[in-house]
Amino acid sequence: MAAVTADVELAGMSATVPRSVGHISGLVRSGGGYWMMLHPLDGVGGAESGFRVVFGGADPAPDRQTPVTPEEVGAALAAVHGPETALGRLRWGTRFSDASRQLAAYRHGRVLFAGDAAHIHSPIGGQGLNLGVQDAVNLGWKLAATVRGDAPDGLLDTYHAERHPVAARVLATSRAQGVIMNPPPDSDAAALREVVADLARLPDGNRYLAGLMSGLAIRYDLGDENPLVGARMPDLALVTAAGATTVAALLCGGHGLDLTLGAPGPVEVGERVDRVAARAVDSPVGAEPAAGRVLVRPDARRVGGDGPGGRGGPAVVPGSAVVRGSAARPRGVEHNSGLAGLSRAESLLLKVPAFTDSGFT
Numbered sequence: 001m002a003a004v005t006a007d008v009e010l011a012g013m014s015a016t017v018p019r020s021v022g023h024i025s026g027l028v029r030s031g032g033g034y035w036m037m038l039h040p041l042d043g044v045g046g047a048e049s050g051f052r053v054v055f056g057g058a059d060p061a062p063d064r065q066t067p068v069t070p071e072e073v074g075a076a077l078a079a080v081h082g083p084e085t086a087l088g089r090l091r092w093g094t095r096f097s098d099a100s101r102q103l104a105a106y107r108h109g110r111v112l113f114a115g116d117a118a119h120i121h122s123p124i125g126g127q128g129l130n131l132g133v134q135d136a137v138n139l140g141w142k143l144a145a146t147v148r149g150d151a152p153d154g155l156l157d158t159y160h161a162e163r164h165p166v167a168a169r170v171l172a173t174s175r176a177q178g179v180i181m182n183p184p185p186d187s188d189a190a191a192l193r194e195v196v197a198d199l200a201r202l203p204d205g206n207r208y209l210a211g212l213m214s215g216l217a218i219r220y221d222l223g224d225e226n227p228l229v230g231a232r233m234p235d236l237a238l239v240t241a242a243g244a245t246t247v248a249a250l251l252c253g254g255h256g257l258d259l260t261l262g263a264p265g266p267v268e269v270g271e272r273v274d275r276v277a278a279r280a281v282d283s284p285v286g287a288e289p290a291a292g293r294v295l296v297r298p299d300a301r302r303v304g305g306d307g308p309g310g311r312g313g314p315a316v317v318p319g320s321a322v323v324r325g326s327a328a329r330p331r332g333v334e335h336n337s338g339l340a341g342l343s344r345a346e347s348l349l350l351k352v353p354a355f356t357d358s359g360f361t
């Protein structure tokens, strides 16, 4: 598959041209052998609007390096939205494909790969940007600790171990999605599509697919059977002695987080780990967070504690810890084991001497 994405100005619009951004099903249309998604960039859709257009189906599809021309965009617009839909100006255009590829190794010595440089796949499902940002967030604090010289041996290699299986999974699901969306004619994939559609209507199937597509269900194997260790810390709304905040806001500094949930208390910004006492007032995943302590990596992964995310916390927080990555643990890298291993975890992952004085061992 080869396709075009471009920003255009329209000199004329038929009634079928979407005037507002809505559900994707209302933006997609086909005709004359093309499929097309078209939506206004300003959400208004008047004559002044620029439009984003994505289309494919041209036969033969030009090579990916061939510049996008106004003629081909104009022809596609007219074929899908009728002759009164005329191109005014092509602002820019580029080509993409559904190629599905991934580097075998994300680290080559001092060179580390993240984002589309490490993995490409069909844009179906809209997962690429999220995947790349999560690569960067996973890598950033490990790289910083390595550059500072206080990372334990092997910490940087956990980047590949944790992130490679996640992208492999996305590549697999986007390929499956491509087949399910457009089953090859006369293939059994059409029957498979019906089965998958039925499963997606079930709450558990729906939750599974949502966790998969959003990336919220990813859990790294940190060597602990507790399903919350290695899972994402939910972005709880919190009240501290310093006022209202959220877990995400507390993690913005790129530090680890030692969060004691229960009553509002001080926010102490450390050199590498911030200590915060807070009352949780809301959870986006619907769970009532238990009181207790949780240690969170700078990339929002729970590594232990005696509250949510550690031993003694709720067994399962809905919406998290559904998919377990198959990352092989790199040799020589130890992993924490919940409450008993917390000081080991922090010294291993965060190297914060103050933690060992916290009476948390």
Ligand SMILES: Cc1cc2nc3c(=O)[nH]c(=O)nc-3n(C[C@H](O)[C@H](O)[C@H](O)COP(=O)(O)OP(=O)(O)OC[C@H]3O[C@@H](n4cnc5c(N)ncnc54)[C@H](O)[C@@H]3O)c2cc1C
Pocket (backbone or CB within 6 Å): 005, 054, 096, 114, 115, 116, 117, 123, 125, 126, 127, 128, 129, 130, 131, 132
């Ligand atoms: C049509 C389409 C729709 C998409 N829709 C979604 C979506 O809805 N949701 C989603 O999550 N993802 C979506 N994606 C995927 C998403 O766009 C990419 O995964 C994401 O942009 C990758 O980000 P990146 O920073 O890794 O790479 P890029 O965005 O490719 O950024 C790399 C940058 O490096 C620059 N560069 C390259 N070589 C050099 C060089 N030698 N020197 C200096 N600079 C260089 C490039 O110009 C570019 O600016 C879509 C992709 C396409 C094609």
